[in-house]
Amino acid sequence: MRVLRGIAIGAGAALAAVAVVVAMVEVAGRSSYADVALPDIAAATTPAAVERGAYLVNAVAHCPARHLPQPGATQFDPQRRPNLVGGHRWELAFGTVYSPNITSSVTAGIGAWSDGEIARVLRTGVRRDGSLSAFMVAGVGHLADNDIAAIIAYLRSQPAVNVAVPASRSNFLGRVVAAFFARPRLDESELATAPPTAATPERGGYLAHGPANCVGCHSPSGLRSAFRPAAPELAGGVPVPDVTDPAMEIVAPNLTPDPTTGVIYSWPEDVFVQRFRGGRVVAGSPMP
Amino acid sequence: MSDTDLAAIWRYLRTIDPIRNEVGPTHRPVGRTVGSFPAP
Numbered sequence: 001m002r003v004l005r006g007i008a009i010g011a012g013a014a015l016a017a018v019a020v021v022v023a024m025v026e027v028a029g030r031s032s033y034a035d036v037a038l039p040d041i042a043a044a045t046t047p048a049a050v051e052r053g054a055y056l057v058n059a060v061a062h063c064p065a066r067h068l069p070q071p072g073a074t075q076f077d078p079q080r081r082p083n084l085v086g087g088h089r090w091e092l093a094f095g096t097v098y099s100p101n102i103t104s105s106v107t108a109g110i111g112a113w114s115d116g117e118i119a120r121v122l123r124t125g126v127r128r129d130g131s132l133s134a135f136m137v138a139g140v141g142h143l144a145d146n147d148i149a150a151i152i153a154y155l156r157s158q159p160a161v162n163v164a165v166p167a168s169r170s171n172f173l174g175r176v177v178a179a180f181f182a183r184p185r186l187d188e189s190e191l192a193t194a195p196p197t198a199a200t201p202e203r204g205g206y207l208a209h210g211p212a213n214c215v216g217c218h219s220p221s222g223l224r225s226a227f228r229p230a231a232p233e234l235a236g237g238v239p240v241p242d243v244t245d246p247a248m249e250i251v252a253p254n255l256t257p258d259p260t261t262g263v264i265y266s267w268p269e270d271v272f273v274q275r276f277r278g279g280r281v282v283a284g285s286p287m288p
Numbered sequence: 289m290s291d292t293d294l295a296a297i298w299r300y301l302r303t304i305d306p307i308r309n310e311v312g313p314t315h316r317p318v319g320r321t322v323g324s325f326p327a328p
Contacts, residue, residue: 199292204301208301212297214297232309236311249319250314250315254309256306261311282315
């Protein structure tokens, strides 16, 4: 009798502990970061800035690779500057994720967002409603204020496409990740102006950490780094799914100048440039 | 991306510290773990 009573008490305690953890996840997994300050950045107004925004969005940051439905997302032509209607779907261990419509539609896109709200999601990953986009935390680099202003101007110049995208759905595991691992990017130093366009290491370092976000895929990242690139930076990434073949995965190579394992160590500058002119090497790769 | 910006990235990559890390085949069957550094 005493043994049964002990078992019952133990089971009850275990159930209570599980209930507490589930409650913590359900509450913390829906955290709001609405109190994260809106950056004091307004959309640029000059045609040159809008054009620079178009270049950054399409040719440098490759936003269409995420903000278009498949298969267009992996076949987009940066020169055509497609409307970023969203709808790219990922079936992940922590839920089903759809990329949002980021055209100027007031009902389905970001037409109702303020400049500050767009700047905030670009800089920190915090959406207009205060929720956090882990994809924006991981997928967008550290942008200078003037580049954010140019990107906002270009996004606002896109025609409104009033097609709503299904809401993303996170499962319990997704809420565990949101509760205990995902965090907004709040620690980046302010950078008012991007280095001027020139073939300098300074400009290259900005691009690699900012609009091109080379570090995002070519560095280790995971739960403990809150999905942000960790050391050793640019020494190779972690496996990501091949979106065209579930049996395959893709790993971003080591870009450091290591003579034996650095993939571009032996590449002259012109070979590196031509690599990007040749288009996608692997159909299901995020690398253009 | 423009040739100038690509050249800038290439020149930046030449300035960073070399790290020895063999990631193995970059397109491979799922689960074939290669590489010196575990995911953080």
